[in-house]
Amino acid sequence: MEKSLKITCIPGDGIGPEIVAEAKKVLNRTGEIYEFIPVYTDILMGGASIDACGVPLTQEAIETAKSADAVLMGSIGGDTTKSPWYKLPPNLRPEAGLLAIRKALNLFANLRPALLYSELAGACPLKEEISSRGFDIMIMRELTGGLYFGERRTVEENGVRKAIDTLTYDENEIRRIAVKGFDIARKRKKKVTSVDKANVLDSSRLWRAVVEEVAKDYPDVTLEHMLVDNCAMQLVKDPAQFDVVLTENMFGDILSDEASMITGSIGMLASASLNDTKFGLYEPSHGSAPDIAGMDIANPIATILSAAMMLRFSFDLDGAADAIEEAVKAVLKDGFRTGDIYSQGCEKVGCSRMGDLIAERIR
Ligand code: IPM
Ligand code: MG
Numbered sequence: 425m426e427k428s429l430k431i432t433c434i435p436g437d438g439i440g441p442e443i444v445a446e447a448k449k450v451l452n453r454t455g456e457i458y459e460f461i462p463v464y465t466d467i468l469m470g471g472a473s474i475d476a477c478g479v480p481l482t483q484e485a486i487e488t489a490k491s492a493d494a495v496l497m498g499s500i501g502g503d504t505t506k507s508p509w510y511k512l513p514p515n516l517r518p519e520a521g522l523l524a525i526r527k528a529l530n531l532f533a534n535l536r537p538a539l540l541y542s543e544l545a546g547a548c549p550l551k552e553e554i555s556s557r558g559f560d561i562m563i564m565r566e567l568t569g570g571l572y573f574g575e576r577r578t579v580e581e582n583g584v585r586k587a588i589d590t591l592t593y594d595e596n597e598i599r600r601i602a603v604k605g606f607d608i609a610r611k612r613k614k615k616v617t618s619v620d621k622a623n624v625l626d627s628s629r630l631w632r633a634v635v636e637e638v639a640k641d642y643p644d645v646t647l648e649h650m651l652v653d654n655c656a657m658q659l660v661k662d663p664a665q666f667d668v669v670l671t672e673n674m675f676g677d678i679l680s681d682e683a684s685m686i687t688g689s690i691g692m693l694a695s696a697s698l699n700d701t702k703f704g705l706y707e708p709s710h711g712s713a714p715d716i717a718g719m720d721i722a723n724p725i726a727t728i729l730s731a732a733m734m735l736r737f738s739f740d741l742d743g744a745a746d747a748i749e750e751a752v753k754a755v756l757k758d759g760f761r762t763g764d765i766y767s768q769g770c771e772k773v774g775c776s777r778m779g780d781l782i783a784e785r786i787r
Contacts, residue, residue, distance in 0.1 A: 426455075426459045426460055426461050427459070427460045427461070427739075428460065428461045428462075428463050429455075429460055429461065429462045429463065429493060429494070429739055430463055430465075430491070430492040430493045430494075431451075431462050431463065431464050431465075431492055431493065431494055431495070431496055431734070432464075432465050432466075432467055432488055432489045432491075432492040432494070432495045432496070433448070433464050433465070433466045433467070433495070433496050433497070434466070434467055434468075434469045434470075434489075434495060434496070434497040434498060434500070435466060435472070435498050436469055436470050436471075436472060436497060436498040436499050436500040436712065437470045437471040437472055437498075437499065437500050437501055437502055437518060437712045437714070437717075438498075438499055438500075438501065438502065438711070438712025438713050438714040438717040439498070439499060439712060439713045439714075439716060439717050439718075439722035439775075440470075440497075440498025440499040440500065440712055441498060442498075442717075442718070442720065442722055442724070442775050442776070443498050443499070443708065443722055443723075443724040443726075443727040443775065444496065444497075444498040444727060445776075445779070446724035446727065446728060446775060446776065446778065446779030446782075447496060447724065447727040447728050447730065447731040447779075448462070448464065448496075449779045449780070449783050450728050450731060450748060450751070450779060450782050450783045450786065451731050451735075452783075453783040453784075453786050454735070454744050454747060454748055454786050455744075457744075457747070457786055457787070458741060458743060458744040458747065460739070460741065460744070465488055465492065467485040467488050467489060468482075468485060469481050469485060469497075469500055469518075469521040469522070469525065470500025470501055470518035470519075470521045470522065470712075471500065471501065471502050471507065471509045471518045472500075473485065473521060474509055474512070474516065474517075474518065478516075479516060479521075480500075480516060480517065480518050480519075480520045480521030480522075480524070481520075481521035481524045481525055485525075486524075486525065486528045486529075489525065489528075489529060489705075490528075490529065493702070493703065493738055493739065494703060494704055494705070494706065494734045494738035494739070495525075495529075495704070495705040495706065496705075496706050496707075496727075496730065496731060496734060497705060497706065497707035497730075498707070498708070498712075498727060499707065499708065499710065499711055499712035499713070500518045500519070500521060500522055500712055501518040501519055501711060501712045501714075502518065502712065502714045503714045503715070507714070523572060523573075525705065526567050526568055526697060526705070527568055527573065529699060529703065529705065530568065530699040530700075531567055531568065531697035531698060531699050531704070531705055532566060532567055532568045532569070532597070532600060532601055532698075532699060532700075533564065533565075533566070533567065533600075533601055533604045533697065533698045533699075534563075534564070534565040534566070534567040534676065534680075534695060534696070534697045534698075535562060535563070535564055535565075535608070535695060535696045535697075535698070535733070536562070536563040536564075536565060536676075536680040536683070536684070536693065536695045536709055537560070537561070537562050537563075537693065537694065537695075538559070538560075538561045538562075538563060538663075538680070538683035538684055538686070538687050538693060539559070539560050539561075539687060539692075539693075540555065540558050540559050540560070540663075540686075540687050540688075541687070541689070541692065541753070541756060542558070543753070543756040543757060544687070544688055544689050544692070544756065544765055545688075546688075546767050547687075547688030547689055547765055547767065548686060548687065548688040549685065549686065549688060550660060550663070550686055554660075554661070554662065554663070554664075557664040558664060559663035559664045559666065559686075560612075560613075560667075561663060561666045561667070561668075561669060561683055562608060562609075562612065562667065562668045562669070563669045563671070563676060563679060563680045563683055564601065564604065564605040564608065564668055564669065564670045564671070564676075565671060565672075565673060565675075565676025565677065565679075565680060566593075566597065566598075566601040566671070566672045566673050566676065567673060567676075567697055568597075568673075569592070569593050569597045569672070569673055570591050570592070570593060570627070570672045570673035570674055571589050571590070571591045571673065571674045572673045572674065573673075574589060574590035574591055574592050575588075575589075575590045576588060576589045576590065591625070591627050591674075592627065593627045593630060593631060593672065595630060595634050598630065598631050598634040598635065599634050599637075599638060600700065601670065602618075602634060602635045602638040602639075602670060603638055604698070605618075605668050605670035606638060606639065606641070606642040606645050606668075608668055609642075609645045609667060609668040610642065610644065610645060612667050612668060613667040614644060614645045614646060614667070615645065615646045615647075615648070615666075615667035615668065616635075616639070616645055616646070616647050616648070616667070616668045616670050617648050617649075617650050617655070617665075617666055617667070617668065617669050617670065618631070618632065618635045618647065618648070618649050618650070618670045618671070619649075619650050619651070619652050619655045619669055619670065619671035619675055619679065620632055620649065620650075620651065620652065620671070620672070620675070621651060621652050621653075621675075622649070622651070623651060627672070628672075631672060632649055635647065635649075635670065652671070652675045652679070655669070655671075655675075655679060656678070656679065656682060659679065659682050659683055659686060660682075660686060663683075663686055669683075680695075680709065681709075684709050684710075688765075689723075689764065689765045690709060690710045690726075690764075691708075691710060691722075691723030691725060691726055691762065691764040691765060692723070692725050692726055692729070692765065693708065693709040693710070693726050693729075694706070694707075694708060694709065694726050694727075694729035694730035694732070694733050695707055695708065695709045695730060695733075696730070696733045696734070696737055698737060702737070702738050702739075702740075703738060704733075704734065704737050704738045706730040706731065706733050706734040706738075707727070707730055708726030708727045708729075708730055709726060710726055720774040720775045720776055721762065721763050721774055721775060722762070722775045723762040723763075723764050723765065723775070723778065724762075724775050724778055724779050725752055725762075725778065725782075728748060728752065728779070728782055729748070729749065729752060731748065732744075732745040732746075732748035732749050733745070735748070747786050747787055748782070748786065750785075750787070751782045751783075751785035751786050751787070752782055754785045755778070755781050755782050755785060758781075759771055760773050760777075760778065760781050761773070762774070762775065762778055
């Protein structure tokens, strides 16, 4: 009997529905060859859910997601300067749905690979002497703690407005992401760079101490500590030095955007958000690009590669995941590009055609 995979899909907003459709196309084709049947149930989140249900994520949607084996997501949110969604109180805006699902599903480990594809090296904004060394970085971002989920409020004291956000981590939250980080490093180049601001923040000093404790169980993995400001600099100066970058929520948010930018192709970068079971939520690292929504020009590759991560991490289908990654490389090698990664001499294709071309190349 063919294995059926229970997948909840969140098409979301902007280009989300288009890119998720292409990922489904590629998954279906991969299933034909690798003998699995994806069974999809869609839920609403973000702006689409606000429009239909008045809130960015309903309890019912959370329950549907929980009942699946994995969640495949497109993107959520709109133009923050124009969309009416951003006139709503912060807890009712599209992004609140994303934070709520991360918390509800306990997705504390966010993996964001930043890989320089040799075919796209020309799009890398770094000097050639740096980019020619290549890089393959896995940003491991803590996703359910820190500033994002600390107490916050805005008050007025003696006519002066004041806003307070709190950054809290307990040792268990740090330990579980550190363990994941070292586990992943073990399967890669066996190096963890733990990034913090231990020269200023107590939460960072605890982070560093707990990471040191965890490292004792991984004598085969090299650990180094780096301050976050230095890390931001090192990413553009010498990205080849990194393997796994392990860091807290806010630093990870910022550094992962930086890491994706130096690949020159944010439209290519996948991500996985995992809890301590096989369950995960998989989404491209980029946003909803409302300016190009519905035009069939978005790059679906990050979502397709996220589907590959899903097969690998949630379903242990490594062969099928490899096949998708190889098909993506083959399409690039054959010279097909969406607009965001286009360079002279290549053939420019739209979102749906790119999905077809990748599906055709699954072996
Ligand atoms: C990300 C995004 C989100 C985050 C936003 C949309 C809330 O920037 O996934 O990196 O800050 O985590
Ligand atoms: Mg971000």
